[in-house]
Amino acid sequence: MNLxxxxxxxIVLLPLSASLLCLAxxxxxxxxGAWVVQLSILGAFASSVASLREVLAEGGKSIHYxxxxxxxxxxxxxxxxxxxxxxxxxxxxxSLVVSFYSRPFxxxxxxLHYGGYYTLYGLLTVGLCGMxxxxxxxxxxxxxxxxxxxxxxxxxLGGKKSMVAAFRYLLVGTIGASLYLIGIGxxxxxxxxxxxADIGQRIQPFxxxxxxxxxxxxxxxAFGIKMALFPLHGWQxxxxxFSHPGAAGFISGCMSKVPAYAMLRYFFYVFGVHNSVMExxxxxxxxxxxCGILIxxxxxxxxxxxxxxxxxxxxxxxxxxxxxxxxxxxxGFIGAVLHLINHAFMKCCLFLVVxxxxxxxxxxxxxxxxxxxxxxxxxxxxxxxxxxxxVGIPPTCGFFSKWYxxxxxxxxxxxxxxxxxxxxxxxxxxxxxxxxxxxxxQREASLPEIHEAETGLGLPVSMLVPIAVxxxxxxxxxxxxxxxxxxxxxxxxxxxLIK
Numbered sequence: 001m002n003l004x005x006x007x008x009x010x011i012v013l014l015p016l017s018a019s020l021l022c023l024a025x026x027x028x029x030x031x032x033g034a035w036v037v038q039l040s041i042l043g044a045f046a047s048s049v050a051s052l053r054e055v056l057a058e059g060g061k062s063i064h065y066x067x068x069x070x071x072x073x074x075x076x077x078x079x080x081x082x083x084x085x086x087x088x089x090x091x092x093x094x095s096l097v098v099s100f101y102s103r104p105f106x107x108x109x110x111x112l113h114y115g116g117y118y119t120l121y122g123l124l125t126v127g128l129c130g131m132x133x134x135x136x137x138x139x140x141x142x143x144x145x146x147x148x149x150x151x152x153x154x155x156x157l158g159g160k161k162s163m164v165a166a167f168r169y170l171l172v173g174t175i176g177a178s179l180y181l182i183g184i185g186x187x188x189x190x191x192x193x194x195x196x197a198d199i200g201q202r203i204q205p206f207x208x209x210x211x212x213x214x215x216x217x218x219x220x221x222a223f224g225i226k227m228a229l230f231p232l233h234g235w236q237x238x239x240x241x242f243s244h245p246g247a248a249g250f251i252s253g254c255m256s257k258v259p260a261y262a263m264l265r266y267f268f269y270v271f272g273v274h275n276s277v278m279e280x281x282x283x284x285x286x287x288x289x290x291c292g293i294l295i296x297x298x299x300x301x302x303x304x305x306x307x308x309x310x311x312x313x314x315x316x317x318x319x320x321x322x323x324x325x326x327x328x329x330x331x332g333f334i335g336a337v338l339h340l341i342n343h344a345f346m347k348c349c350l351f352l353v354v355x356x357x358x359x360x361x362x363x364x365x366x367x368x369x370x371x372x373x374x375x376x377x378x379x380x381x382x383x384x385x386x387x388x389x390x391v392g393i394p395p396t397c398g399f400f401s402k403w404y405x406x407x408x409x410x411x412x413x414x415x416x417x418x419x420x421x422x423x424x425x426x427x428x429x430x431x432x433x434x435x436x437x438x439x440x441x442q443r444e445a446s447l448p449e450i451h452e453a454e455t456g457l458g459l460p461v462s463m464l465v466p467i468a469v470x471x472x473x474x475x476x477x478x479x480x481x482x483x484x485x486x487x488x489x490x491x492x493x494x495x496x497l498i499k
Contacts, residue, residue: 008065008078010047011088012130014040019122026115033115037122038099044129045092052085060491073195079135082492087132087261090341094253094348095125101352101466102246104359117157121247123150128258137184138194148173151255157244165238172235176225183218186211200270207275216281219266226259229322230292233315240311245355252314253348257340260321264336268494273328282326289322290420297427306354306364309431310347316424317343323417324405330497332408337489339401342477346398349386349470353379356459356467361447366435371444376458380439382471387432389474392425397477
């Protein structure tokens with residue numbers, strides 16, 4: 001059997017199998033289930049890389065994996081293309097890195113909590129990967145629910161306040177999932193198919209009808225809720241702030257990006273953006289993006305809790321992705337995809353640092369970080385790289401995604417977007433550089449240690465390495481940004497933008 005030919009299904013199957021076995025294995029040995037889940041995520045990452053190499057070797061042509069060898073539209077398929085394999089590599093890599101970072105937070109837990117955490121963590125990886133790789137609209141709903149339910153659990157594990165945050169997310173998220181299911185029903189009524197590629201062909205006679213407009217509105221609201229797009233973001237600040245600190249980097253880095261990718265996939269690859277309904281929808285999406293960028297930035301400026309500031313910053317950054325999609329041209333699309341990937345690493349890095357500060361000192365107040373550059377040097381350097389990227393300073397990756405968004409706005413004659421991007425970058429500089437000021441310039445704060453430093457660098461190795469890796473990834477993605485655009489994103493551009 002050629003295992004390489006089955007790499008698409010291994011991306012989901014390996015972590016799913018490990019997650020189902022995790023609790024039983026943890027009962028035998030507290031750490032065994034966690035190691036199996038981590039090995040399965042490593043296998044999923046290797047399978048994602050193999051799938052990316054295979055699709056690039058085919059010149060960017062999509063590869064279709066049929067479940068049970070049943071041909072679509074009857075059977076379920078996994079569709080592999082340059083765009084979603086790059087997103088899969090991002091998800092599995094961040095998942096793998098953060099899975100090691102989580103261990104110190106769980107060292108005093110019993111086998112049930114330890115195994116339960118990694119069960120939920122593995123299932124979250126399954127849901128995110130499944131949403132990205134599936135070529136079936138109802139199958140995406142299944143993975144959306146797996147992602148959501150495991151996410152609710154990981155958020156709830158953060159403590160008393162997190163229970164309320166998780167419950168609020170559950171209520172709002174259920175509305176989003178229901179709207180997505182309603183949208184599927186209307187799409188099926190029009191096309192008689194659940195396969196995305198098949199829907200893309202059959203939907204064209206209906207793209208000017210009210211039924212189609214209602215369906216895509218359902219998708220916009222559903223994915224808008226899941227990606228915390230303004231004004232549908234109400235659940236997000238508390239969920240990010242109070243989620244389990246070991247998983248916060250993965251949750252903030254990937255949970256909002258995959259629904260954003262799903263929205264992009266539907267709008268550009270399935271429905272197409274060159275019809276009256278989608279053009280009107282893109283205008284609405286652009287307004288939501290602009291409001292999210294400005295209001296998210298202003299709200300972040302008002303925060304003193306490091307985690308909450310990052311949460312509102314994410315609302316603004318997701319607005320960038322929405323603006324890139326709303327532009328509806330090649331440069332805007334490239335900017336949206338780049339920012340989706342870049343922001344995953346930037347925000348993951350920052351939440352890992354916050355988790356490290358919380359682990360050692362139990363502190364989240366922005367104005368109590370004085371002298372941290374001497375106590376936690378690796379974390380401080382990672383913060384500098386992430387902050388420079390969030391503001392958009394070259395050669396960090398954030399500069400290049402903003403550059404493409406600027407080009408897209410200029411190409412489309414949308415000067416309002418250019419103005420908003422400039423204003424937002426200035427606001428980013430204000431509220432992010434105060435972190436640098438506190439860490440490197442202000443006098444040392446007298447913080448009592450909750451956990452003594454295990455190394456001279458301030459944190460356990462299992463936490464230091466993920467922080468360093470995500471920080472270096474920000475620089476790496478910036479330096480090789482043109483390679484990513486030329487060799488992956490450009491060859492996977494949707495046909496509606498090429499014509």
